[in-house]
Amino acid sequence: xxxxxxxxxxxxxxxxxxxxxxxxxxxxxxxxxxxxxxxxxxxxxxxxxxxxxxxxxxxxxxxxxxxxxxxxxxxxxxxxxxxxxxxxxxxxxxxxxxxxxxxxxxxxxxxxxxxxxxxxxxxxxxxxxxxxxxxxxxxxxxxxxxxxxxxxxxxxxxxxxxxxxxxxxxxxxxxxxxxxxxxxxxxxxxxxxxxxxxxxxxxxxxxxxxxxxxxxxxxxxxxxxxxxxxxxxxxxxxxxxxxxxxxxxxxxxxxxxxxxxxxxxxxxxxxxxxxxxxxxxxxxxxxxxxxxxxxxxxxxxxxxxxxxxxxxxxxxxxxxxxxxxxxxxxxxxxxxxxxxxxxxxxxxxxxxxxxxxxxxxxxxxxxxxxxxxxxxxxx
Amino acid sequence: xxxxxxxxxxxxxxxxxxxxxxxxxxxxxxxxxxxxxxxxxxxxxxxxxxxxxxxxxxxxxxxxxxxxxxxxxxxxxxxxxxxxxxxxxxxxxxxxxxxxxxxxxxxxxxxxxxxxxxxxxxxxxxxxxxxxxxxxxxxxxxxxxxxxxxxxxxxxxxxxxxxxxxxxxxxxxxxxxxxxxxxxxxxxxxxxxxxxxxxxxxxxxxxxxxxxxxxxxxxxxxxxxxxxxxxxxxxxxxxxxxxxxxxxxxxxxxxxxxxxxxxxxxxxxxxxxxxxxxxxxxxxxxxxxxxxxxxxxxxxxxxxxxxxxxxxxxxxxxxxxxxxxxxxxxxxxxxxxxxxxxxxxxxxxxxxxxxxxxxxxxxxxxxxxxxxxxxxxxx
Numbered sequence: 001x002x003x004x005x006x007x008x009x010x011x012x013x014x015x016x017x018x019x020x021x022x023x024x025x026x027x028x029x030x031x032x033x034x035x036x037x038x039x040x041x042x043x044x045x046x047x048x049x050x051x052x053x054x055x056x057x058x059x060x061x062x063x064x065x066x067x068x069x070x071x072x073x074x075x076x077x078x079x080x081x082x083x084x085x086x087x088x089x090x091x092x093x094x095x096x097x098x099x100x101x102x103x104x105x106x107x108x109x110x111x112x113x114x115x116x117x118x119x120x121x122x123x124x125x126x127x128x129x130x131x132x133x134x135x136x137x138x139x140x141x142x143x144x145x146x147x148x149x150x151x152x153x154x155x156x157x158x159x160x161x162x163x164x165x166x167x168x169x170x171x172x173x174x175x176x177x178x179x180x181x182x183x184x185x186x187x188x189x190x191x192x193x194x195x196x197x198x199x200x201x202x203x204x205x206x207x208x209x210x211x212x213x214x215x216x217x218x219x220x221x222x223x224x225x226x227x228x229x230x231x232x233x234x235x236x237x238x239x240x241x242x243x244x245x246x247x248x249x250x251x252x253x254x255x256x257x258x259x260x261x262x263x264x265x266x267x268x269x270x271x272x273x274x275x276x277x278x279x280x281x282x283x284x285x286x287x288x289x290x291x292x293x294x295x296x297x298x299x300x301x302x303x304x305x306x307x308x309x310x311x312x313x314x315x316x317x318x319x320x321x322x323x324x325x326x327x328x329x330x331x332x333x334x335x336x337x338x339x340x341x342x343x344x345x346x347x348x349x350x351x352x353x354x355x356x357x358x359x360x361x362x363x364x365x366x367x368x369x370x371x372x373x374x375x376x377x378x379x
Numbered sequence: 380x381x382x383x384x385x386x387x388x389x390x391x392x393x394x395x396x397x398x399x400x401x402x403x404x405x406x407x408x409x410x411x412x413x414x415x416x417x418x419x420x421x422x423x424x425x426x427x428x429x430x431x432x433x434x435x436x437x438x439x440x441x442x443x444x445x446x447x448x449x450x451x452x453x454x455x456x457x458x459x460x461x462x463x464x465x466x467x468x469x470x471x472x473x474x475x476x477x478x479x480x481x482x483x484x485x486x487x488x489x490x491x492x493x494x495x496x497x498x499x500x501x502x503x504x505x506x507x508x509x510x511x512x513x514x515x516x517x518x519x520x521x522x523x524x525x526x527x528x529x530x531x532x533x534x535x536x537x538x539x540x541x542x543x544x545x546x547x548x549x550x551x552x553x554x555x556x557x558x559x560x561x562x563x564x565x566x567x568x569x570x571x572x573x574x575x576x577x578x579x580x581x582x583x584x585x586x587x588x589x590x591x592x593x594x595x596x597x598x599x600x601x602x603x604x605x606x607x608x609x610x611x612x613x614x615x616x617x618x619x620x621x622x623x624x625x626x627x628x629x630x631x632x633x634x635x636x637x638x639x640x641x642x643x644x645x646x647x648x649x650x651x652x653x654x655x656x657x658x659x660x661x662x663x664x665x666x667x668x669x670x671x672x673x674x675x676x677x678x679x680x681x682x683x684x685x686x687x688x689x690x691x692x693x694x695x696x697x698x699x700x701x702x703x704x705x706x707x708x709x710x711x712x713x714x715x716x717x718x719x720x721x722x723x724x725x726x727x728x729x730x731x732x733x734x735x736x737x738x739x740x741x742x743x744x745x746x747x748x749x750x751x752x753x754x755x756x757x758x
Contacts, residue, residue, distance in 0.1 A: 025404035198629035250577035
């Protein structure tokens with residue numbers, strides 16, 4: 001079977017940075033090897049920079065982003081806690097499900113899909129929630145919500161912890177966990193960080209850690225146990241670099257994340273954000289110039305993930321198939337009721353560059369012409 | 380920083396098969412790409428062979444082996460269920476913790492560390508348990524238990540489900556899930572399968588699935604939702620090869636497991652088992668010839684993971700440091716009360732071969748001589 005190569009322009013995974021691939025293929029180290037412990041320590045340091053936090057408890061959880069969501073709630077929700085979730089897409093919905101399984105009394109604040117979260121409505125939903133949760137970059141709709149504003153609103157009116165999903169924002173757009181008042185954040189590696197999927201970058205501040213569930217229902221995601229795993233301050237005095245064995249670290253994936261983060265930080269976070277912003281703007285301008293209608297509300301569009309309406313009469317799946325079969329280009333379908341009426345086009349990590357914009361616009365234009373039954377310039 | 384290369388002769392991870400490393404470094408595919416879905420399907424088929432099962436629900440969970448343990452209990456333990464756990468090492472202890480967090484009434488049947496599980500004692504612990512659980516190959520002690528005998532005993536006397544930890548047996552020693560009556564099994568990739576850590580090969584039979592918890596406390600490990608993720612029969616008619624989006628598959632790790640399993644199955648499971656048996660026997664004979672005492676009970680010693688007592692007066696950590704610094708050889712310390720009185724030497728996957736036996740015996744002999752303060756042949 002020949003090796004397939006794709007342009008991953010969907011909602012993730014994206015093509016990885018070459019440094020990240022190289023990190024995957026390095027000779028494997030033991031999870032307690034001093035050389036690996038150094039890599040893990042640096043990875044946590046680099047993650048702090050990517051998150052914009054000084055939280056000691058910042059680490060890559062050993063599972064995908066969705067497990068990061070589970071870790072956020074399983075460690076902070078006490079039975080009966082009121083959790084207000086701002087829902088403006090699939091991942092907000094998922095938060096409700098996950099929090100409810102942890103025993104939360106969930107108050108879902110529904111927003112139209114395609115719109116950002118409204119801090120006023122979220123605040124008005126309950127007078128004293130234990131937790132307020134929102135998605136920074138909704139992967140299902142391509143919408144960015146203003147977490148700085150939400151954080152300020154929450155802090156000014158409540159004592160609630162703020163839990164934020166940054167899966168599709170970390171490493172691609174401005175993210176300042178400490179400045180914005182994020183108490184617990186989780187993310188993924190396979191979007192703007194440009195690393196294969198498999199880890200969940202995670203951060204939790206002192207305030208949230210102090211209120212944590214002492215013995216959460218998940219052993220695997222128990223942050224009390226995971227402190228020793230990444231060598232929390234104080235544990236450093238012990239053997240094996242102060243590590244307590246919890247589970248075997250996924251060493252290849254951590255080494256890859258280490259390398260991907262190195263690439264991102266070498267370029268500089270603000271430069272990386274600017275590169276994503278430029279690519280997204282060029283793509284969105286190009287799509288509108290083709291007469292297509294963007295789905296996400298103007299002013300709240302993600303740079304790294306663009307949602308666009310499928311024109312009337314066009315078979316969404318057929319266009320995606322043409323792109324894949326002719327050009328090895330993957331783009332995403334929509335989600336939920338928009339499954340066949342919206343496309344999701346991601347330009348993340350190494351794909352946030354002009355060549356990718358040019359390629360997807362040209363290929364999509366051609367595929368659309370064909371789907372409409374012939375050359376658009378015909379008459 | 381130069382790239383470090385190690386001989387991973389500890390309890391895992393082992394050095395991967397070259398095919399597995401190659402699988403990690405391949406161009407990344409999208410998790411819904413037809414080319415990836417084919418890889419996932421084949422991976423599940425190959426896992427069925429490695430498990431010795433025809434269970435439709437056999438898949439690589441997207442986290443490490445310890446999450447496989449959590450998945451086993453979180454999906455099968457109903458509140459108040461009696462779970463009898465055979466404990467003869469750390470991983471049996473861990474089962475008790477994990478099952479209790481799922482609401483089980485845990486009955487731990489303690490065995491001396493270094494001894495195998497006694498089916499009679501396990502059966503006598505409770506007249507009608509909902510679940511009986513045991514570890515096939517105890518990584519903490521190097522002991523193999525007779526799961527065929529335990530399975531027969533459990534089936535003959537109870538209606539209980541049998542949950543088995545096969546982390547350190549799969550791909551290295553005889554494992555016949557269906558024949559032995561294993562209802563739920565979980566494993567890891569980083570031992571005898573010769574793949575980096577990061578996935579949990581998992582299997583569950585019809586009987587256990589029918590009794591499962593409908594909405595388990597873990598969303599991430601909910602087997603009811605994961606069926607669609609790997610394209611359960613029936614879902615195949617839908618789009619994307621019948622996949623339902625649950626979480627983003629860790630595509631690089633799955634591709635690596637696919638390749639590692641391909642290597643193992645090409646060699647033939649029985650040949651691979653024989654290779655591990657030969658390497659383990661040669662190592663154990665060599666250690667005894669050096670005058671060292673093996674820790675695990677004779678007749679129940681694992682071929683792939685050998686436990687040996689640290690001789691009196693020898694500094695366990697100093698010997699391990701010499702091996703690492705001089706020869707880039709990693710071996711494991713002991714666990715719990717045996718942390719500094721036992722070493723664990725693993726010959727797994729590609730390391731189950733004569734050259735590895737020769738290398739570790741020679742290096743350990745030298746390091747021991749030095750630790751004893753000079754040449755053993757001195758007088």
